[in-house]
Amino acid sequence: MRFAVWNLEWLNDMVTTDRDGRAVLKPGDTRVRGPKPPWQTENPTVAERSALIAAGLADLDADLIVVVEGPNLTGELQAIFDALAPGSWLCHVQRSRYDSRPGPERRRLGSSQCVGIALRLDRGAFADPPATFWDSESPEAGLIHAASEPFFLDIEDNGIFEWFRYERRPLYAQINPADGAPFRVLGLHLKSKGIFQAYEWSKWWQMADANRRRLLAQCRHIRRHFLDRYLTDADTAAMPLIVCGDINDGPGFDTSEMRLLASGVETLMGRVWEPGLTLGNALYDSLPDKDRAAEDFSDLSTTRFADPIFNDSFHRVWIDHILYSRNARPGWVQDARIPRKTADGLDYWKISDHFPVTARIDLPRPIT
Secondary structure (H helix, E strand, C coil), rough: CEEEEECHHHHHHHHHEECCCCCEEEECCCCCCCCCCCCCCCCCCCCCCCHHHHHHHHHHHHHHHEEEEEECCHHHHHHHHHCCCCCCCCEEECCCCCCCCCHHHCCCCCCCCCEEEEEECCCCCCEEEEEEECCCCCHHCCHHHHHHCEEEEEECCCCCCCCEEECCCCEEEEECCCCCCEEEEEEECCCCCCCCCCCCHHHHHHHHHHHHHHHHHHHHHHHHHHHHHHCCCCCCCCCCCEEECCCCCCCCHHHHHHHHCCCCHHEEEEEEEHHHHHHHEEHHCCHHHHHHHCCCHHHHHCCEEECCCCCCCCCEEEEEEEEEEECCCCCCCCCEEEEEEEECEEEHHHCEEEEEEEEEEEECCCCC
């Protein structure tokens, strides 16, 4: 099974509703948020974005795609895939009641840029039913609901508790392959730690540290209150799990994380003291031995952004991940890569500000 995770950049700006209340793409000449090359002064149109997204989805040729920065509703993601993706698809979006930022009470409709999932049904890759989706907003979802509720955490173990929340609820689903064992997917879009405007240095450091603290709190909480329990509870300990998405963090410590003595993605992956509960990283597995030995991750950048101060200077970072549990046979997630161009030579950075990450799932049914 070909698996992909892709931040598609403001996909929710592509859709509207018709007179009957059905989700549809906006008119083709409508200008929407999306990648804007430096030589363009206007945002792309729906028609331009549609052509690019369609080319990317066809090139990925995935059976299962976790969509980050998706639309707000399941019907909206379904409308996008019905219009732009080859084949027939089953889509689901995880809604969140929390706003991405403060606003007037009357405008609070929930978070945007939600996490969604799409399964291609016309190739026989999935059983019937192809998947089970849990609504992590609902208490009936159990562990994932409790683990993604707002929480207090003493992030520095200094007796000072702070309040945190997930701006976007994690997506949680069980996938049922037609010819393989079932597995589960946890899709994440965690707090961005990027700062994209120029600020006076003292303010920049305050914002940088606050962003890191928030991201670290989210990673630590999902590790302690979901992953550790998932991997030890009798009902789920043997069920393989993929944790993926735009985690907004890569390996190692940046300057702020050195002050806080923690890394977000490494916290999420687990502690060396309990190796059986750690998660593997599919892109790290794909590195040549020399790059792993040198901890050279420069070839794994999944997005780039302009420096807020220096013109024509870009930062390239690895923040999109496919992590996997170790409770299945070695190699069940393999061949991870970051496509840079389609087979026809289209640059993926023209489709979205993030590159997709792909892998192959090979999980045979156990012999009974």
